[in-house]
Amino acid sequence: MSLEKEALLRALGADVIRTPTEAAWDSPESHIGVAQRLRREIPHSIILDQYSNVNNPLAHEYTTGPEIIEAVVSTPSTSSRPSTEKVDVMVAGAGTGGTVTGIARAIKRTHNRDCIVVGVDPKGSILAFPNSLNAADEGAQYVVEGIGYDFIPDVLSRDPTHVDVWMKSSDEESFAAVRTLMRSEGLLVGGSSGSSLSGALKWLATGEEGREIASTPGKNVVVLLPDGIRNYMSKPWFLQIAMEGEPSHLAGIIAQALQKPAEVSRDEAKLSVKPTEAQARAPSPPPASYQLI
Numbered sequence: 001m002s003l004e005k006e007a008l009l010r011a012l013g014a015d016v017i018r019t020p021t022e023a024a025w026d027s028p029e030s031h032i033g034v035a036q037r038l039r040r041e042i043p044h045s046i047i048l049d050q051y052s053n054v055n056n057p058l059a060h061e062y063t064t065g066p067e068i069i070e071a072v073v074s075t076p077s078t079s080s081r082p083s084t085e086k087v088d089v090m091v092a093g094a095g096t097g098g099t100v101t102g103i104a105r106a107i108k109r110t111h112n113r114d115c116i117v118v119g120v121d122p123k124g125s126i127l128a129f130p131n132s133l134n135a136a137d138e139g140a141q142y143v144v145e146g147i148g149y150d151f152i153p154d155v156l157s158r159d160p161t162h163v164d165v166w167m168k169s170s171d172e173e174s175f176a177a178v179r180t181l182m183r184s185e186g187l188l189v190g191g192s193s194g195s196s197l198s199g200a201l202k203w204l205a206t207g208e209e210g211r212e213i214a215s216t217p218g219k220n221v222v223v224l225l226p227d228g229i230r231n232y233m234s235k236p237w238f239l240q241i242a243m244e245g246e247p248s249h250l251a252g253i254i255a256q257a258l259q260k261p262a263e264v265s266r267d268e269a270k271l272s273v274k275p276t277e278a279q280a281r282a283p284s285p286p287p288a289s290y291q292l293i
Contacts, residue, residue, distance in 0.1 A: 002145065004231045021141075025151040051153040056098030057105070064099065065106025072220050073111075082218035087111060089213055091118040091200040092224040093147040093192045094127045094163075097156020099226065104162040116209065119163040120199030122148040122174070128166035129158040143171045143237060144191040146227055165207075167199035171237070174198055179241045181225075190227035191237070197223055 006016050017038075023030040028037065032051075039045045050056050069087060077083040087107050092100040104117040121128040124140035125148030142148060157163065171191075178194035181187040200223045204214040213219050232238050 002231050003234050025149065050096045050098065050155070052155060054155065056096055056155045057102035057157075060099050060102025061106045062102075065103040066110075068103065068222055069107060069111045072222065077218065083220060084218050086220060087115050087222055088219045089116045089118065089200075089221040090224075091120065091196055091203070091221065093120045093196045093199070093226065094156060095147045095149065095192070096153045097127065098153075099224065100163060101155060101157040103224070104157070108162070116164045116213070117162065118165045118167060118199065118203050120147070120167050120169055120195050122195060123168050123170050125149055127152065127156060127158075128168060129160070129163070133166055133168055137168070143235075144169075144174050144195055145232070146190070146192040147195055165203060165209075167203050169195040169199050169202075173202075175237050175241065177201070178229075178238075179245075182229075182241070183245075187225065188229040189225045190229055190232050192227050193225035196225060 001018070006018075009016050017034060019031045019034050020029055023033070025032055027033055035047055039047050068090070072083075072087050073085055075083060075085070077085055090103060090107055092103060094100050100117065100119050104115075107115045107117070119128065121134075122142045122144050123137040124142040126134045126138055127149060128134055139150070152158070174191050174194035176194070177197040178189060178191060181189050181193065181197065187193075200221065204210040204221070213221065229238060233242075
């Protein structure tokens with residue numbers, strides 16, 4: 001869990017207990033095991049239990065799904081931007097699985113039963129179906145937060161009638177997609193959003209079904225971006241993207257401009273202030289130097 005998430009919780013008055021990442025989900029030392037232990041010890045305490053609570057997928061079936069459908073249906077087809085006016089493909093990452101399960105049910109039951117739902121699961125997680133997709137990297141560590149688990153949550157539907165296709169994503173692919181979204185679209189999203197986008201692009205480029213969708217004008221592919229970057233701004237992967245990016249196309253112009261002697265316009269000269277006697281006697285400061293960062 002990122003430092004930003006912990007700081008926010010503590011600011012709201014919460015007590016935060018960190019558990020070892022390497023602890024198995026059913027270990028007494030895992031976040032689930034510790035929560036269950038505290039529930040037994042703290043009077044009147046509850047666990048909302050996003051892994052088993054049926055209200056998790058229901059929230060997305062009754063709110064997120066209809067919102068997506070309405071956004072697509074209400075956008076008319078035009079000659080410059082043709083549209084089937086349907087959600088043809090829905091792509092979402094899976095953590096507890098409540099989001100992708102609920103949205104899939106909403107779209108297929110009320111809007112377009114032929115919609116292709118693509119679930120994205122990080123390498124190292126075991127949520128993807130069939131299980132053979134997980135075999136190569138099972139148990140491997142991954143940095144992306146918010147998606148993937150080492151057990152199958154009760155609220156996740158792996159039924160192919162809900163989630164048609166699963167794609168596996170690596171940290172490298174996810175963070176590269178985050179960078180693309182930031183630089184190309186100005187969207188400050190987190191790692192799981194990058195996983196969703198990288199999974200969508202991979203599916204559209206590799207499979208026969210995906211390539212057909214990608215080459216058909218008017219098909220609507222919706223990719224859910226569930227997280228913002230503010231929760232991850234202290235993470236090394238984000239700092240590398242933010243601080244080590246290549247200079248913009250203006251970098252050369254800026255560098256040349258800063259090498260020239262400073263010029264004062266007439267308007268700026270009118271605003272100049274006459275120095276005091278003490279200032280006039282003071283030695284002149286050295287010329288300014290600039291560093292383009």
